[in-house]
Amino acid sequence: MAIGIAIVGLYAVLAGVLIFKYEKPKKNRGKITGRGGDFES
Amino acid sequence: MTEIGIAMDEKTLLKLWNEKRTQIITAQISPALVLIGVMTLAAYGKFSSASDSAKYLALGVAAVTGILAMISQYAAIREAEALIVDLTKLEKRTALASKIADSRGLLSLSAIAIVGMGLAIFALVTWAVLG
Numbered sequence: 001m002a003i004g005i006a007i008v009g010l011y012a013v014l015a016g017v018l019i020f021k022y023e024k025p026k027k028n029r030g031k032i033t034g035r036g037g038d039f040e041s
Numbered sequence: 042m043t044e045i046g047i048a049m050d051e052k053t054l055l056k057l058w059n060e061k062r063t064q065i066i067t068a069q070i071s072p073a074l075v076l077i078g079v080m081t082l083a084a085y086g087k088f089s090s091a092s093d094s095a096k097y098l099a100l101g102v103a104a105v106t107g108i109l110a111m112i113s114q115y116a117a118i119r120e121a122e123a124l125i126v127d128l129t130k131l132e133k134r135t136a137l138a139s140k141i142a143d144s145r146g147l148l149s150l151s152a153i154a155i156v157g158m159g160l161a162i163f164a165l166v167t168w169a170v171l172g
Contacts, residue, residue: 004167011163018112
């Protein structure tokens, strides 16, 4: 039973983190290509 | 027409609205199929005699499918909320557009309900699988 509660808790935390990441995305991310291919905003 | 970067008329916004609605519906298909399998096995008591690895596999598949569906539905709803903001800025609207523009409260409630019900269903799945 305890393992079940832990799994559900982990699932809830993961869902919360993903929703938070969607709502508050990190600004000024580094370049992806490293070759100047990314567009500057 | 709204003038935020690009101009979008009512027809474009309604087309986007329908796309968002379709995305929400299609995102529910795969978790529903997984839940059918889990429900059937649980109803026949197959998990009580299953190995631990099989139980955790079932939980893992249900968790991954559920969380991906939940996030894509949540994102579609939040984008639909932004679409409603654009719809309300239109000067002249049809009755359909006005009806959609008035449904923001229901949409916000849906976002909360999808997350809440998703967590509740996963808790029930965990209970059914682990016993």
